[in-house]
Amino acid sequence: MSNSKWVRLINKLVENSERVLKIEFKKVQHTLIGELYLDQDTAFGFDYWQNGFEGNSSLGGWLMFKEIEYLFFPKVADLVKHVEQDLEQIEALINSVGKFSLETDVRGLKVVCYRV
Numbered sequence: 001m002s003n004s005k006w007v008r009l010i011n012k013l014v015e016n017s018e019r020v021l022k023i024e025f026k027k028v029q030h031t032l033i034g035e036l037y038l039d040q041d042t043a044f045g046f047d048y049w050q051n052g053f054e055g056n057s058s059l060g061g062w063l064m065f066k067e068i069e070y071l072f073f074p075k076v077a078d079l080v081k082h083v084e085q086d087l088e089q090i091e092a093l094i095n096s097v098g099k100f101s102l103e104t105d106v107r108g109l110k111v112v113c114y115r116v
Contacts, residue, residue, distance in 0.1 A: 003050050017040050021077035023036040024071070027069060034061045035058040036056060070110050074107060092108055
C-alpha cells in the first residue's frame with residue numbers, strides 16, 4: 001500500500017474516531033500485536049507523517065507504514081465493558097477511501113496491508 005493511501009486512510013479514521021474504538025496491527029516479520037492510538041486530536045505533521053507514525057502505538061517509537069502487515073478492527077473493543085464496534089460502518093469508511101484487501105470473520109475486520 002502506498003504512503004499516500006495510508007495517509008488518506010488514517011485521515012478518514014481520525015475524522016471518524018468516535019466510531020473507530022480499537023485498531024490493532026501486526027508488523028511484518030514480528031509476532032507481537034500492537035494497538036494504534038488514534039483520536040480526534042491526532043494530527044498529520046505532528047502524530048503521523050507521509051511515511052509513518054511517531055509514538056501512536058502500544059509498541060512505542062516510530063512505526064513506518066511499510067512495516068505494517070495488517071490492521072485489525074476487533075468486533076469487541078472492550079471485553080470488560082462489553083463494548084462492540086460497528087464493523088459494517090468501519091468497512092464503509094475504509095471503502096470510501098479506496099480499494100483495500102479486506103478479510104472478515106466473527107472476531108473482526110482485517111485490512112491486509114502487506115502480503116507475506
